[in-house]
Amino acid sequence: TVDVVCLGESMVTFVPSQDGRLADVPAFHRSIGGAESNVACTLARAGHSARWVSRVGADGFGDHLVAAIAAAGVDVGAVQRDPHRPTGIYFRTAGERATTVDAAPGRAEVVYYRKGSAASALSPALVQRRDVWAGRVLHLTGITCALSATCASLMRRLTHREPGRPLVSFDVNHRPALWHGADPWLLAEIARGCDLVFVGEDEAQAAWGLADADAIRAALPEPATVVVKQGAAGATAFSGGERVHVPAPAVDVVAHVGAGDAFAAGFLSATLRGLPLRDRLRHGHLLAAAALTVPGDLAAPPARGHADGLAALDDTAWG
Ligand code: KDG
Known part of the structure; x- marks a missing residue:
């Protein structure tokens, strides 16, 4: 079995x-993005087996995405090609600045062209359970x-608690920028069906009006583990009866993009290795610092070995 299957x-x-401002930028260079494939790529580069399940168009952008993600060592064998819908872009x-498009202050300005994309057609009918249940973890x-509505149904189906x-x-x-007035409490409903939940304190405030880590855990009692990310202050994890806070190492931030995905990858990597909660948080912070x-x-x-050495530094090195 593969360690982790990431779908998105x-x-x-x-x-x-x-x-x-985007209005003033004259040229761009091509890269790839996608929260779930970022997690898959980081886990693969950290020595785990990872599969990415998704759909892309039968177009050059789809070719590039599949090739780039495969080049990171991720299994892309279950990625579907849609002859009728394009790959999202x-x-x-580049900078971290307030924007009118994405309301969170201090974040980059983001414009998506993904409505009607190949991946937006993902649905319960198109995703085989054997492809997404094949790993130790489904992320x-x-x-x-x-x-899309079909993607939301797929999420409900994949987070339904079922044996096996x-x-x-x-x-x-x-x-x-993706919610357009839709009710983000759906995110809490989906989270309740999961075993491990990552959430930023800022996004819990924006989406649900919840102020701090304890309020978030109180609103999400079902998942075995809830990890609340608190930006530069660190992260607090709740698991079983434990509540552990680990401060983040101080870094000079170039861009926040991808940091949350790297944190999830680090936490998941340490989880797969059976490490204790504090070390799982530290590995999350280390990979986030790299991103x-x-x-x-x-x-x-x-x-x-390098990450393990850094994670083993005593508390004084961790704020
Ligand atoms: O976490 C980084 C992602 O936000 C970025 O890669 C793009 O997946 C993306 C999205 O939908 O915002």
């Missing part, structure tokens, strides 16, 4: 050649909930 839309991403600003995110399913991991990933200090979505994770 990936897009070709256009990264600007310079800082500033998106543009974002999903809330982005899929917002892509793998550990279901869910990163809330509330993207205001925060590069402009793109993906950073090479530190080698396992």
Whole structure:
């Protein structure tokens, strides 16, 4: 069995050649993005087996996405090609600045061209259970909930508690630009059907009006583990009766994009290795720090022995 199956839309991403408003950027270069494939790529580069399940168009952007994700060592054998719908693409600003498109202050300006994309047609009929239950972990995110009605049904089906399913991991990933007034409480409903939930304190505030880690755990009692990310302050995990807070290492942030995915990958990697909760958080922070200090979505994770050494530093090194 594969370690982790990640399901969700990936897009070709256009990264600007310079800082500033999208309105002023004259040129972009091609990259790839997609929260779930980011997690798959980071886990594969960290030595785990990972599969990405999705759909792309039968177009050049789809070819590029599949090739780039396969090149990271991810199994792309279950990716479907849609002859009628295009591969999604998106543009974002390079710097971290407030924007009118994505309401969260300090975030990059993001414009998606993904409505009617190949991945938005994902549905319970198109996704075989054997493909997504094949791993020890199935990793999903809330982005899929917002892509279409069929994607939302698929998310409900995949997070239904059933015997024999793998550990279901869910990163809330509330993207205001995708919700268009739709009720983001769907994200909480989906989270309740999962075993491991990642959520930022800022997004829980924006989506659900919940103020802090304890309020979030109180609203999500069902998942065995809930990890609340608190930005530069660190992260707090609740698992069984445990409540563990680990401060984040201080880094000079280049771009936030991809950091949440890297955190999830680090936490999942340590989970697959059976490490204790505190170490799972530390591995999340280490991989997030790597992603925060590069402009793109993906950073090479530190080698396992190196990451283990950093995670073993005593508390004084961890804030
Ligand atoms: O987490 C990074 C993702 O947000 C980015 O790669 C694009 O998947 C994406 C999305 O839908 O925002």
